[in-house]
Amino acid sequence: MSSDEVLKAVFPLLDVKDLARCMEVCKQWRDIAKDDYFWKCLCARRWPSICKRPNPTLTYYKLYQTFYKRQKRRKLLPPRLSFDDLEFFIDIWTDDRLIFSEVVPGPALLTGIKAPPPGICYMLRSHLEGPLYRMTLPIQPRFTIPFAQSASVSVLARRKDSNRVACVMNKPPFDYVDRSSCRALAFDYLDFSPLYPFISDTRAWVSLFFLDDGSEGVMDVFGIELDFCDAANSKEEVLWLLDMLDWKYMVVFAPRKAYDNENWCSWTSTYFSGFPELRDKHACSPGKYGGGRSIRVAALWVPNSGQFLLQESESFMPSFSDFLYKFRSTEGTLDGLRRIISIYRMG
Amino acid sequence: MAFANCPATSLSSGRTGSDRVGSMRSKVGEVHVIVGPMFAGKTTALLRRIKKESSNGRNVAIIKSSKDTRYAIDSIVTHDGAKFPCWALPDLSLFRQTFGDEAYQRIDVIGIDEAQFFEDLYDFCCEAADRDGKTVIVAGLDGDYLRRSFGSVLDIIPVADTVMKLTARCELCSKKAFFTLRKTQETETELIGGSEVYMPVCRQHYVNGQSVVRASATLSGSFKVKDDTFPEPALAV
Numbered sequence: 157m158s159s160d161e162v163l164k165a166v167f168p169l170l171d172v173k174d175l176a177r178c179m180e181v182c183k184q185w186r187d188i189a190k191d192d193y194f195w196k197c198l199c200a201r202r203w204p205s206i207c208k209r210p211n212p213t214l215t216y217y218k219l220y221q222t223f224y225k226r227q228k229r230r231k232l233l234p235p236r237l238s239f240d241d242l243e244f245f246i247d248i249w250t251d252d253r254l255i256f257s258e259v260v261p262g263p264a265l266l267t268g269i270k271a272p273p274p275g276i277c278y279m280l281r282s283h284l285e286g287p288l289y290r291m292t293l294p295i296q297p298r299f300t301i302p303f304a305q306s307a308s309v310s311v312l313a314r315r316k317d318s319n320r321v322a323c324v325m326n327k328p329p330f331d332y333v334d335r336s337s338c339r340a341l342a343f344d345y346l347d348f349s350p351l352y353p354f355i356s357d358t359r360a361w362v363s364l365f366f367l368d369d370g371s372e373g374v375m376d377v378f379g380i381e382l383d384f385c386d387a388a389n390s391k392e393e394v395l396w397l398l399d400m401l402d403w404k405y406m407v408v409f410a411p412r413k414a415y416d417n418e419n420w421c422s423w424t425s426t427y428f429s430g431f432p433e434l435r436d437k438h439a440c441s442p443g444k445y446g447g448g449r450s451i452r453v454a455a456l457w458v459p460n461s462g463q464f465l466l467q468e469s470e471s472f473m474p475s476f477s478d479f480l481y482k483f484r485s486t487e488g489t490l491d492g493l494r495r496i497i498s499i500y501r502m503g
Numbered sequence: 504m505a506f507a508n509c510p511a512t513s514l515s516s517g518r519t520g521s522d523r524v525g526s527m528r529s530k531v532g533e534v535h536v537i538v539g540p541m542f543a544g545k546t547t548a549l550l551r552r553i554k555k556e557s558s559n560g561r562n563v564a565i566i567k568s569s570k571d572t573r574y575a576i577d578s579i580v581t582h583d584g585a586k587f588p589c590w591a592l593p594d595l596s597l598f599r600q601t602f603g604d605e606a607y608q609r610i611d612v613i614g615i616d617e618a619q620f621f622e623d624l625y626d627f628c629c630e631a632a633d634r635d636g637k638t639v640i641v642a643g644l645d646g647d648y649l650r651r652s653f654g655s656v657l658d659i660i661p662v663a664d665t666v667m668k669l670t671a672r673c674e675l676c677s678k679k680a681f682f683t684l685r686k687t688q689e690t691e692t693e694l695i696g697g698s699e700v701y702m703p704v705c706r707q708h709y710v711n712g713q714s715v716v717r718a719s720a721t722l723s724g725s726f727k728v729k730d731d732t733f734p735e736p737a738l739a740v
Contacts (some may be wrong), residue, residue: 194726202723283676283677332671336674336675337655337674339677341672357548359544363672385678385679
């Protein structure tokens with residue numbers, strides 16, 4: 157009896173650990189022990205039903221190797237989104253007065269507060285200088301909020317890669333003011349895309365960092381922090397979380413200066429209110445997904461003139477030029493746009 | 504299945520067995536529990552769920568304790584300014600008689616805020632969900648400032664369909680806060696207060712609590728903005 161035959165008689169009697177050790181003895185033993193018949197025997201002991209299928213996709217050796225023990229937590233795949241693709245629209249109100257309104261490019265949140273002002277409390281300094289990942293933004297010029305006044309915040313995010321918008325925070329109040337570490341906190345629950353139906357109850361937090369000399373009764377705000385500490389504590393995790401939000405193509409209302417500068421400036425709190433028929437309209441290109449007739453609209457509402465400034469987009473249907481022609485013929489009014497939309501929806 | 508095969512007369516006149524099973528199934532209630540330290544947003548989470556149920560066409564009612572009168576006691580206000588009327592009661596057993604039998608029958612969902620103050624919480628939840636087929640959503644503190652069970656909130660976990668533990672933000676390091684720490688040196692057993700007396704902390708800073716208390720005593724206290732947006736319960740221990 158040759159040594160190969162002896163090994164082939166013995167190997168089926170071994171358990172998985174012993175067979176794996178035998179593979180380390182020498183090349184001859186490894187080649188014999190890799191024979192799928194032995195691994196089929198092991199698989200048949202562990203998962204008897206899997207051997208009822210004549211041709212498994214994997215070899216039995218590979219199957220056992222893959223599933224015999226619980227997978228370790230895998231590293232996150234690289235996110236499909238980067239901070240370069242993002243900009244954040246942050247507005248802060250006290251009562252109903254807008255006191256802060258900025259368009260913040262994604263990378264600016266990563267730069268952080270390089271030089272905190274002198275006089276900040278120890279707890280806040282150690283928080284800002286700590287090793288943890290954070291998204292912070294220095295405020296220039298600084299603004300003040302009386303402790304007695306209620307403040308609220310709105311945060312929208314825009315993806316430059318697809319020109320879609322997601323709501324991160326919808327005017328929650330800064331209802332917890334923490335004077336010992338000089339922070340005011342607000343949170344709101346994130347709305348996720350219907351593609352992720354099992355994710356919910358994840359919050360976005362905004363902190364205002366302030367100086368408090370104790371006498372004036374006001375918060376002297378010098379910085380803002382955005383975070384998602386319920387679920388995401390690294391750059392990659394944050395980007396994955398943002399990618400899962402309910403991104404929409406929408407009509408956007410903007411203040412006068414947006415029209416004057418001909419760019420996307422900060423948005424007022426009245427976004428979307430005039431257009432319930434567009435609020436949840438997802439676009440689909442002609443022919444794709446059955447060629448629906450919903451419309452993607454990117455437009456700036458100019459309150460004082462009663463006019464829209466439309467941003468060109470290929471996804472208007474049946475064509476942007478046709479839409480624009482009809483739109484101009486109605487003198488660009490809100491009712492005119494609504495009429496055209498209803499025509500397309502009925503059509 | 505045996506139920507469905509019974510003759511109709513043995514169940515109720517004019518109904519088949521399977522009809523009856525269907526109607527019983529629709530009457531089965533639910534209990535959902537939301538817990539966490541102070542300032543974790545339990546009331547907000549409760550109101551989100553209540554709002555969702557309300558927008559689905561279900562009749563809702565909210566109860567909160569009348570023991571803590573620091574905030575408006577006849578309503579709870581959500582993040583976005585929507586006001587929900589609520590019943591301020593010392594005991595849950597009074598709800599049915601205060602509300603009236605007929606009105607109680609019409610209610611589908613009952614929200615309970617500041618649940619740690621209700622001693623009859625367990626009995627009420629069992630009765631409302633098991634017998635009356637109500638959905639009960641309970642929000643309250645799970646532990647006091649010494650991390651001991653507070654009130655009856657933990658007693659209803661065995662009868663709950665879901666349990667959600669929310670976190671606040673640690674006042675000292677901004678990480679997730681699971682516990683509530685008393686800032687002051689008072690030793691009396693019952694000390695009612697908000698964030699001038701208590702603060703949310705992470706495990707590390709809870710364990711180092713005494714040094715934290717000393718440090719925070721030298722600083723000006725935090726405070727919860729005094730509106731009735733989030734009526735936080737006091738920690739009565």
